[in-house]
Amino acid sequence: MSDVTIPGPRREEVNRAGRFLFGAGIALLVLWVLVPIWFLFVNALSAPSEVTGFPKRFWPSFDLASVRFFWNFQGVTNALWNSIKVAVLTMILSIGMGAPAGYALSRFDFPGKEFFRVLVIMTRAFPLPLLALPLAVMFIRTGLDDTVLGLALVHAMLALPFAVLITFSLFSGIPVELEEAAWTLGCTRLQAFVKVVLPLALPGIAASAVFAFVISWNEVFAAAVLTIENRTLTAFLLQSLNVSPLPLKFAGGAALVLPALIFIFAVRKYLFAMWGIANR
Amino acid sequence: MAEIVIKGVAKQFGAFTALHSVDLTIADQEFMVLLGASGCGKTTLLRIIAGLEAPSQGEVWIGGRRVDHLPPRARGIAMVFQNYAVFPHLTVFENIAFGLRMANMPQAEVERRVTRTAELMHIGQLLKRYSGELSGGQRQRVAVARALAMEPDVILMDEPLSNLDALLRLEMRAELKGVLAQSKTTTIYVTHDQVEAMSLADRISVMNGGYIVQADRPTEVYRNPAARFVGSFIGNPPMNFLPASPDGAGRWRVAGRVFDGPHAEAAEFAIRPEDLQAASDGLNAEVRVVEPLGPHTLITAEVAGQPFRAVLESDRQVAPGDVITLAPVPDRIRWFDPETHKAIA
Numbered sequence: 213m214s215d216v217t218i219p220g221p222r223r224e225e226v227n228r229a230g231r232f233l234f235g236a237g238i239a240l241l242v243l244w245v246l247v248p249i250w251f252l253f254v255n256a257l258s259a260p261s262e263v264t265g266f267p268k269r270f271w272p273s274f275d276l277a278s279v280r281f282f283w284n285f286q287g288v289t290n291a292l293w294n295s296i297k298v299a300v301l302t303m304i305l306s307i308g309m310g311a312p313a314g315y316a317l318s319r320f321d322f323p324g325k326e327f328f329r330v331l332v333i334m335t336r337a338f339p340l341p342l343l344a345l346p347l348a349v350m351f352i353r354t355g356l357d358d359t360v361l362g363l364a365l366v367h368a369m370l371a372l373p374f375a376v377l378i379t380f381s382l383f384s385g386i387p388v389e390l391e392e393a394a395w396t397l398g399c400t401r402l403q404a405f406v407k408v409v410l411p412l413a414l415p416g417i418a419a420s421a422v423f424a425f426v427i428s429w430n431e432v433f434a435a436a437v438l439t440i441e442n443r444t445l446t447a448f449l450l451q452s453l454n455v456s457p458l459p460l461k462f463a464g465g466a467a468l469v470l471p472a473l474i475f476i477f478a479v480r481k482y483l484f485a486m487w488g489i490a491n492r
Numbered sequence: 493m494a495e496i497v498i499k500g501v502a503k504q505f506g507a508f509t510a511l512h513s514v515d516l517t518i519a520d521q522e523f524m525v526l527l528g529a530s531g532c533g534k535t536t537l538l539r540i541i542a543g544l545e546a547p548s549q550g551e552v553w554i555g556g557r558r559v560d561h562l563p564p565r566a567r568g569i570a571m572v573f574q575n576y577a578v579f580p581h582l583t584v585f586e587n588i589a590f591g592l593r594m595a596n597m598p599q600a601e602v603e604r605r606v607t608r609t610a611e612l613m614h615i616g617q618l619l620k621r622y623s624g625e626l627s628g629g630q631r632q633r634v635a636v637a638r639a640l641a642m643e644p645d646v647i648l649m650d651e652p653l654s655n656l657d658a659l660l661r662l663e664m665r666a667e668l669k670g671v672l673a674q675s676k677t678t679t680i681y682v683t684h685d686q687v688e689a690m691s692l693a694d695r696i697s698v699m700n701g702g703y704i705v706q707a708d709r710p711t712e713v714y715r716n717p718a719a720r721f722v723g724s725f726i727g728n729p730p731m732n733f734l735p736a737s738p739d740g741a742g743r744w745r746v747a748g749r750v751f752d753g754p755h756a757e758a759a760e761f762a763i764r765p766e767d768l769q770a771a772s773d774g775l776n777a778e779v780r781v782v783e784p785l786g787p788h789t790l791i792t793a794e795v796a797g798q799p800f801r802a803v804l805e806s807d808r809q810v811a812p813g814d815v816i817t818l819a820p821v822p823d824r825i826r827w828f829d830p831e832t833h834k835a836i837a
């Protein structure tokens with residue numbers, strides 16, 4: 213080894229610069245997500261007079277006037293109730309169809325399996341605006357327009373790929389030997405599923421149900437196009453956007469975001485699993 | 493009574509043939525070991541017997557009943573899996589009780605059987621634990637206890653000890669042998685460990701490339717291999733083979749020496765390394781490697797250009813480069829057909 217030192221940044225300097233960039237990038241991303249949410253909640257929980265004021269206080273004044281106004285606004289409770297009904301139905305439909313599909317994909321070899329997997333994802337390739345008009349026409353013909361079931365069907369279609377993929381990775385993570393052991397111990401295929409697979413998969417299935425709920429809860433386009441009387445909260449807020457006062461919008465926005473945030477936080481582990489990222 | 497009869501069982505996975513027409517009869521209460529190298533079809537055969545895999549052809553009979561169309565639960569079998577397959581969401585007690593509950597056994601009987609088998613497998617103090625709180629060896633015991641609690645006619649085990657460390661393996665091996673001998677079940681035990689096979693089996697079925705090459709008592713398999721493969725697979729170090737050329741009727745010239753042999757067209761000479769004695773008259777071997785093993789010394793040499801091993805008394809001084817004379821024990825010499833690789837009587 214020679215004693216010649218190469219001029220230029222030393223290793224620890226490079227490392228420090230890298231760490232700084234990394235940290236800055238993360239901070240930027242976090243702010244990107246958190247600032248709008250903070251903004252939303254500060255305004256929703258402030259008095260209507262404060263909403264238009266600037267600068268903002270970091271902590272809201274916890275004046276519930278906006279929220280009360282939102283709650284008493286004509287049609288809000290009805291829309292909220294519709295949102296819940298559609299979301300619950302979406303949850304049931306997408307898990308009811310998605311979990312068996314996920315199980316089949318993880319346990320059986322059948323011709324066209326890969327094609328089916330692509331197809332499941334492909335359902336997300338058609339933009340909803342493209343589908344909305346023909347769907348609306350078809351729904352009017354069949355009488356499904358402006359019904360909770362009709363909208364839930366569309367939302368279930370949106371949530372289904374995720375339900376299939378999450379439950380697929382879930383079932384794949386449960387060793388086949390456990391099921392086979394149950395068969396040799398006297399179980400039918402169904403009994404083994406109920407007694408062994410289901411208890412192990414249940415938390416994950418619940419998570420993907422919650423995810424389906426959130427997808428429906430936040431969906432606005434189909435809801436706006438396919439319903440008139442029975443609007444969900446998103447569609448209702450969109451419709452009354454230009455006529456409603458600012459505090460209502462913020463309170464409504466917060467009402468939309470809050471359940472989604474809580475649910476996503478609760479099931480984050482399983483969403484990571486879906487993308488193949490190990491949780492820690 | 494649970495005699496197992498396998499008639500012409502074959503299994504194809506697509507174009508690949510994992511089992512070629514296997515015929516095998518396993519007597520009631522017999523301990524049969526399926527032994528063979530990795531990928532030879534042991535697990536496939538076991539899974540076909542268990543009903544976890546359907547045979548492409550052939551029949552499986554258990555206790556005089558044809559079962560190849562029946563699901564696993566209707567076959568009177570219990571299975572121990574290589575990775576144990578202990579249910580993680582149930583306690584040890586409920587794991588062992590699982591099959592009994594499926595059979596709607598009264599609670600008192602369930603408790604009696606679970607306690608008894610748990611005692612037998614020395615896991616009585618673990619009954620409240622979950623599998624995540626057990627060591628590999630303990631999980632293994634739970635898996636065996638769960639199978640035994642069923643009091644099945646047949647127990648199938650797929651390399652049950654392969655995930656344990658060497659010491660625990662030795663201990664479990666002896667224990668399994670004792671427990672299974674008492675339980676009066678017919679046992680089929682898959683392993684690729686020949687020592688395990690020798691020590692446990694009533695009979696060993698040596699498998700190779702989807703065929704059963706030989707099914708016989710351990711000493712018989714060891715002493716009288718039915719095929720060249722058996723001799724080269726079983727025994728550590730394995731059998732030595734040397735080419736032989738005819739030298740008159742029933743006489744064969746091997747490495748320049750003449751031996752009495754079979755009346756055949758062609759033959760290959762075979763001898764186990766421990767059946768060689770250092771003598772003044774025998775095969776000339778040029779020593780390559782000397783490995784003292786304590787009681788014996790393992791010598792790797794060259795005879796007529798072929799690698800050749802011998803196990804000698806350790807008091808004999810040998811060094812690499814020496815030329816020694818090794819005399820085969822006459823009644824331990826075996827002959828194989830160089831074409832079919834089958835033994836010539």
Ligand SMILES: Nc1ncnc2c1ncn2[C@@H]1O[C@H](COP(=O)(O)OP(=O)(O)OP(=O)(O)O)[C@@H](O)[C@H]1O
Binds near residue numbers: 508510529530532684
């Ligand atoms: N489901 C399957 N699809 C295709 N090929 C398979 C399947 N199961 C087994 N095989 C093939 O059949 C052959 C026998 O497999 P098997 O599992 O019976 O081997 P084994 O003797 O148990 O080996 P090991 O000692 O490694 O467990 C292997 O070559 C394997 O690749």
Ligand SMILES: [Mg+2]
Binds near residue numbers: 535650
């Ligand atoms: Mg195997």
